[in-house]
Amino acid sequence: SLDHVPVTDSEYHVPADGRAFDYFHGNSISLTTDGNLLISGRGVSAVFDVSRATGNVIWELGGKHSSFRLKPPGQQWFCYQHDAREPEPDVITLFDDGAPGPPACPNHDSRGLVLKLNLTKGTATISRALGHTPPLDARFLGSYQTLPKGNALVDWGDLGEITEYNAANEPNFDMSFSAKTYRAYRAPWTGIPNYPPAVASAKGSGDAVKVFASWNGDTQVASWQILAGQSASSLHPVGQPKTKTEFETKITVHTAAPLVAAEALDRSGKVLATSAAVPPSYTPPSAG
Secondary structure, X not given: OOOOOOHHHOOOOOOOOXXXXXXXXXXXXXXXXXXXXXXXXXXXXEEEEEOOOOOOEEEEEEOOOOXXXXXXXXXXXXOOOEEEEEEEOOEEEEEEOOOOOOOOOOOOOOEEEEEEEEOOOOEEEEEEEEOOXXXXXXXXXXXXXXXXXXXXXXXXXXXOEEEEEOOOOOEEEEEEOOOXXXXXXXXXXXXXXXXXXEEEEEEXXXXXXXXXXXXXXXXXXXXXXXXXXXXXXXOEEOOOOEEOXXXXXXXXXXOOOOEEEEEEEOOOOOEEEEOOOEOOOEOOOOOO
């Protein structure tokens, strides 16, 4: 950064005791829509568009030498920001920590920001500012994620809070964690454990057997098919598949076979995995 951004652009003063001076503090880098690099410099409260071909700064957003002015004037620039992105051409999203820091950049409540750039006129318009109720002041970390249907996910950094907003800027949900988070992302996730389903069983009256099936970490199981047989290699279905209920599904079948097992089925009926074959009265060993 020294080749392009002078130390005097930093919001911070050079340490008097000779300690290392992290004047720029780059905390995010991402590809722009035209293939260049978008770099966030927390220490200078600015975001830079950098040419991948030459390494030169194309423009600076915020900071002491901004290529843009806020329109309309009188608004607050971001300070000590994190997670700068360009989800679409000339649109920048970031998490504006706002505080704390030297008074060179006036401290303010943290917020998620969307800025629309006009490269011809050299203006930046804040098209979306997502604050928290009550207001939050993150000291560092944080992120902003653009979601479908106009939703957005804001991570409040060291405060351990995450909020999703709808298109009307109202919170869909608010989450609290016991520790700080650097960034947060919401995305479809499929849990596919690298171990088989668990099964327990209990002998009932007559030939009734209660089977308890579960698969910790899985997100695909829609139903369970109970199997029974004389050996693990000769198992066959007993009864009809039972819809999964809660974490552990209890299923009663009728069989005199010495072994039972459970098949995990997805919504289409495809077998995902099969548990071990166990006796009709079996309790798994304690995890402790």
